[in-house]
Amino acid sequence: METNQWIKSVKLVCVMLITVPLLTGCWDQLEIDERAVVLGVSIDVAGEDAEQEESEVGHVQGAVPAPRSGMVRVGVQIALPGRIPLGPGEGGGSQEDSQQTVWVIEVVGHSINDAFMNLQQQISSKLFFGHLRVIVISEALAKKGLENVNDYFRRNSEVRRMAWMMISKGHAMGLMRAAPKLERMPTLYLMSTLDEGINLGRFPKDYLGIFWSNTSKKGQEGFLPYVEMKKEQNVEIMGLAYFKNNRMVGVTKPLEIAGYLGLKGVNPAGYSAVINLEGMDESVMTNVTQRGSKFDLQIKNGLPHFTIDVNLEVNLEEKMNDEQLIDNTETIKSIDRKQEEVSEKFYKDIIRKTQEKGSDIFGFGEYVRAKKPGYWNKRIKTKENWQRMYKDATFDVNVTVNVRRIGMKAK
Amino acid sequence: MEEQRQITVIQTAAILVSTIIGVGVLPLPLFAVRAGESAAPLVTLFGMAVASIGLVLITWLGMRFSNKTIIQYSEDIIGKWAARLGSLLIIVFFAVLTSLTAREFGEVVVTSVLKSTPVEVTVIVMLLLAAISTRNTITTFAYIHHFYFPLLLVPILLIAFLSFKNAEVINLQPIFGNDLKGIMMGTMTIAALFQGSFILTMVIPSMRKPEKAMLASFWGMLIAGGLYLLIVVAAVSVFGAEEIKNLLWPTLELAKATSLPANILERLDAAVLAVWVTAVFTTLLSSYFFTIYAITQLFRLADHKMFSFFLLPFVFIMAMLPQNIVQMYDIIENVGRIGLYITIGYPGLLFMISILRKKRGNQNGDESMDKIG
Numbered sequence: 001m002e003t004n005q006w007i008k009s010v011k012l013v014c015v016m017l018i019t020v021p022l023l024t025g026c027w028d029q030l031e032i033d034e035r036a037v038v039l040g041v042s043i044d045v046a047g048e049d050a051e052q053e054e055s056e057v058g059h060v061q062g063a064v065p066a067p068r069s070g071m072v073r074v075g076v077q078i079a080l081p082g083r084i085p086l087g088p089g090e091g092g093g094s095q096e097d098s099q100q101t102v103w104v105i106e107v108v109g110h111s112i113n114d115a116f117m118n119l120q121q122q123i124s125s126k127l128f129f130g131h132l133r134v135i136v137i138s139e140a141l142a143k144k145g146l147e148n149v150n151d152y153f154r155r156n157s158e159v160r161r162m163a164w165m166m167i168s169k170g171h172a173m174g175l176m177r178a179a180p181k182l183e184r185m186p187t188l189y190l191m192s193t194l195d196e197g198i199n200l201g202r203f204p205k206d207y208l209g210i211f212w213s214n215t216s217k218k219g220q221e222g223f224l225p226y227v228e229m230k231k232e233q234n235v236e237i238m239g240l241a242y243f244k245n246n247r248m249v250g251v252t253k254p255l256e257i258a259g260y261l262g263l264k265g266v267n268p269a270g271y272s273a274v275i276n277l278e279g280m281d282e283s284v285m286t287n288v289t290q291r292g293s294k295f296d297l298q299i300k301n302g303l304p305h306f307t308i309d310v311n312l313e314v315n316l317e318e319k320m321n322d323e324q325l326i327d328n329t330e331t332i333k334s335i336d337r338k339q340e341e342v343s344e345k346f347y348k349d350i351i352r353k354t355q356e357k358g359s360d361i362f363g364f365g366e367y368v369r370a371k372k373p374g375y376w377n378k379r380i381k382t383k384e385n386w387q388r389m390y391k392d393a394t395f396d397v398n399v400t401v402n403v404r405r406i407g408m409k410a411k
Numbered sequence: 412m413e414e415q416r417q418i419t420v421i422q423t424a425a426i427l428v429s430t431i432i433g434v435g436v437l438p439l440p441l442f443a444v445r446a447g448e449s450a451a452p453l454v455t456l457f458g459m460a461v462a463s464i465g466l467v468l469i470t471w472l473g474m475r476f477s478n479k480t481i482i483q484y485s486e487d488i489i490g491k492w493a494a495r496l497g498s499l500l501i502i503v504f505f506a507v508l509t510s511l512t513a514r515e516f517g518e519v520v521v522t523s524v525l526k527s528t529p530v531e532v533t534v535i536v537m538l539l540l541a542a543i544s545t546r547n548t549i550t551t552f553a554y555i556h557h558f559y560f561p562l563l564l565v566p567i568l569l570i571a572f573l574s575f576k577n578a579e580v581i582n583l584q585p586i587f588g589n590d591l592k593g594i595m596m597g598t599m600t601i602a603a604l605f606q607g608s609f610i611l612t613m614v615i616p617s618m619r620k621p622e623k624a625m626l627a628s629f630w631g632m633l634i635a636g637g638l639y640l641l642i643v644v645a646a647v648s649v650f651g652a653e654e655i656k657n658l659l660w661p662t663l664e665l666a667k668a669t670s671l672p673a674n675i676l677e678r679l680d681a682a683v684l685a686v687w688v689t690a691v692f693t694t695l696l697s698s699y700f701f702t703i704y705a706i707t708q709l710f711r712l713a714d715h716k717m718f719s720f721f722l723l724p725f726v727f728i729m730a731m732l733p734q735n736i737v738q739m740y741d742i743i744e745n746v747g748r749i750g751l752y753i754t755i756g757y758p759g760l761l762f763m764i765s766i767l768r769k770k771r772g773n774q775n776g777d778e779s780m781d782k783i784g
Contacts, residue, residue, distance in 0.1 A: 027527045210577075213649075217653050218653055
């Protein structure tokens with residue numbers, strides 16, 4: 001009886017001993033306050049004397065030649081855990097500048113990772129990219145090519161595909177330091193500018209992951225939002241920066257984003273346009289509420305020919321003066337016709353613009369690949385060939401506009 | 412065979428599904444896309460068809476010899492020594508499969524979640540877990556699979572359907588692909604992902620109604636194959652074939668790009684990995700169980716428990732052999748394809764000979780059968 005009890009207690013001790021190694025926690029424990037949570041990253045081209053400025057972390061000075069695309073200047077925005085006011089009651093909106101909720105640091109490096117390693121050497125906590133929401137890249141760097149940037153962020157397992165990547169006019173670093181009034185965190189403001197853009201129908205869904213997918217596709221090129229910081233530290237979406245492979249080749253005008261959205265038939269719709277009525281100085285402004293588009297592909301003379309039918313549902317929003325009353329169907333029909341005419345030309349212009357650069361951001365090539373595989377296999381097959389052929393492809397655009405409502409005013 | 416025959420048809424189907432769905436789901440779209448680009452779903456379907464042939468063969472054999480496993484009835488069919496050689500090959504193959512599964516699991520975990528944990532630790536923890544669980548009887552084994560089955564089904568369905576929000580149909584076209592060169596190879600690679608279904612031959616002798624084994628394998632294949640197809644369709648339609656070629660684990664990337672409605676969770680990869688661990692566990696459990704069960708029967712022992720820890724060091728060392736992740740995937744693809752000779756070719760051979768020699772396990776006593784061999 002007694003030995004039995006003894007055995008029992010030994011067994012118990014053994015079981016408890018087994019759990020001991022488990023209690024030490026895991027190798028990967030990293031407390032939240034030991035992490036440097038990176039919210040935003042800006043990447044610029046570093047100047048001539050950057051090599052002198054660089055500390056010798058990834059390599060000793062002079063050992064590695066500066067890469068072909070030049071050195072980079074990376075800025076990061078790190079969240080300061082205690083400083084971020086949570087919830088209301090702490091004086092909604094930030095009256096202070098961004099420096100108080102985030103910490104902005106900049107470093108130079110030969111490559112993106114090299115720069116991050118230089119940065120890691122300077123701060124105590126481990127850089128954590130799990131909450132990275134915005135990557136801002138300067139126009140100059142984008143024109144040199146994004147191979148390195150895309151490779152690094154694709155390889156990193158922490159980065160989310162729902163983050164935004166954008167191209168800034170001028171230096172990207174400025175956007176990291178900006179302190180917009182509406183949000184407490186500058187990057188969150190940048191992000192919500194674009195996210196709201198989607199909701200308001202002013203910008204296509206173009207998350208990092210979608211950009212990557214489009215860039216990879218054989219019959220399509222990627223594009224990114226092109227932004228500029230304004231005087232009041234607000235951010236304007238200036239257009240679409242479109243790419244050829246990994247290199248930025250051009251920018252559209254802001255209104256041409258609407259052209260892209262219309263051609264792709266993206267909903268919800270949200271752009272307004274000024275329409276000049278026939279034979280008068282009268283102008284009205286209409287707002288698109290619903291878009292629809294249909295591609296039709298034919299092979300004509302050995303080249304792809306697209307017929308694009310765009311369908312716009314429109315509300316009248318504003319009339320500039322009083323000469324013409326909006327009170328009969330004829331007038332409305334004439335607005336329809338006028339806008340159809342204007343839009344057709346507008347859409348064709350955008351397509352022509354991208355054709356000149358050989359950058360098919362609409363994915364017409366994907367359409368050829370999907371619908372005419374025989375033709376694709378015989379004549380195109382590679383991305384390079386499509387980039388060449390896109391310039392020769394022909395397009396017909398037919399637009400149907402229907403003004404449906406005229407607001408609360410009766411005439 | 413003294414055990415009670417307790418395993419039901421549903422349990423058998425659950426065993427098949429949770430055995431088939433395992434580590435393979437993460438690189439699956441990559442394998443399929445490498446083979447056929449936009450024809451990836453078609454490649455998956457072909458792979459499923461090839462795997463079904465193998466499964467039908469072993470189910471038929473199992474029903475013909477409903478009291479015996481493949482280790483036992485192969486002796487009746489092709490004679491003692493030839494059969495022993497065959498059984499040895501099967502055992503070695505499944506031991507290798509177990510180790511590769513464990514290693515692949517370890518690589519995923521170390522790359523994406525536990526970056527500073529040594530890969531040896533994740534592998535050995537998983538193997539230990541499997542080894543301990545194999546010390547149960549086959550009935551408990553069936554219960555374990557049955558229990559985890561819904562846990563495996565729901566998240567995969569959830570991700571697939573949520574991600575269809577971002578899908579573009581054009582990515583799936585043309586459904587016959589632009590380039591058909593790689594389709595044969597790819598079909599075999601995908602078929603190899605279904606090899607876990609071989610566990611059925613161990614389960615049939617313990618089924619309550621072995622005559623319904625065909626029904627179980629039909630449902631098992633349909634659900635597992637359906638899930639595979641769904642994952643491939645979702646991944647290809649969201650990313651497009653070319654982008655998938657850039658991704659080592661497209662399914663994980665899919666989970667990263669998918670968010671629950673209303674931003675409850677903005678990325679699902681952590682949740683998916685958690686569930687995927689159970690999926691890997693059930694797969695590992697099956698191949699481990701198969702290996703030791705087969706060894707037991709080859710040596711005509713009664714108890715399989717003693718082998719569960721005996722095997723551990725061998726499996727572990729084999730798991731550590733691949734030098735890097737690229738080499739590991741080369742090995743996995745090659746071993747998988749070679750394995751098809753064992754999991755489809757060998758049963759096919761047995762099946763033909765058993766018909767030619769008019770062997771049947773059910774009517775006659777087992778003793779008389781042994782003599783002939």
